[in-house]
Amino acid sequence: MNEVKNSIEQKYNKWIWVLSIAIPLVVAILFGVNLRKLGYDVQPLSFLPPIYATINGLTAVVLVVAVWAIKNGKRNLHENLMKFAILLSVLFLGMYVAYHMTSDSTKFGGEGAIKYIYYFILITHILLSVIIIPFVLITYVKALSQRFDRHKKIAKITFPMWLYVAVTGVIVYVMISPYYVH
Template sequence: MKSSVEQKYNKWIVVLSIAIPLVVALLFGVNLRKLGYDVKPLSFLPPIYAAINGITAIVLVIAVWAIKNGKQKLHENLMKFAICLSVAFLAMYVAYHMTSDSTKFGGEGIIKYVYYVILITHICLSVIIIPFVLVTYVRALAQRFDKHRKIARITFPMWLYVAVTGVIVYLMISPYYHY
């Protein structure tokens, strides 16, 4: 039986899991400069949000270490920090794409296919991870730690993959940015 805390947040989990990818997809297609707004391209953001992805990966690994070593409060704080980092990443990512032209990957041969496999899996999992993170967090909030642990075993590797591949995608495409 679900706790009242879980029931309270389930609607929000569904709404956010649908709304976030839709809003990002819609805003991704909006370029304020092309619409005539006098905004400067935020071309300084990609290395910052790539670094945020890297920090998120480190925070996730430390958070798992913390819980495995009985440091529940540290784990809790690190996970809240990881969620904040992911929100900051998302805001910067959208802001960059709303003010800058998309960068095309310029690599050729096998590296081009490697890049697109990493990019596509990164994008797909970045959408899929949203409800997993939210459900995992709410189960901890509801103190349903048995259920929290069960889903966290799925959430952690997916979230870690998204964070790490975010850095890899940036490193692979960074030579093609026009600053």
């Protein structure tokens, strides 16, 4: 039985590494591509930031409810909520990239201490959003391979990081939203 669990984990390990490197790399490259500046006639997708901020907020709620579910013995609910949280994160990422490929970057206009708070939150949000990718994937694969002892151990690290990324995504949006050009 352990051989089957090990083979499931080994099967996915290379994908975890590939995705953990490829996703941030592709996002960074696409973040620097502005289709309008390249001469393409595309409309700015300026309606997306409040949508993907809402998705971040919903992700945070889903994560908290998923932890509540597993602590109350509702394993199927927990599993479905975690799959939904991953889907929400993928949707967020797609919208985030689409927005930045069609719109000019918005500069934060606050001054003084609030500026430093904003940049601290933004930088930690960005760094952890990259770091969280392998943690989410490893945690998911541990559950998939029914290594629940290991899943639980890494989930105790993954959950607070992912929750921080989701919540700070909303905070960053709220702080920068007055400076969006409409």
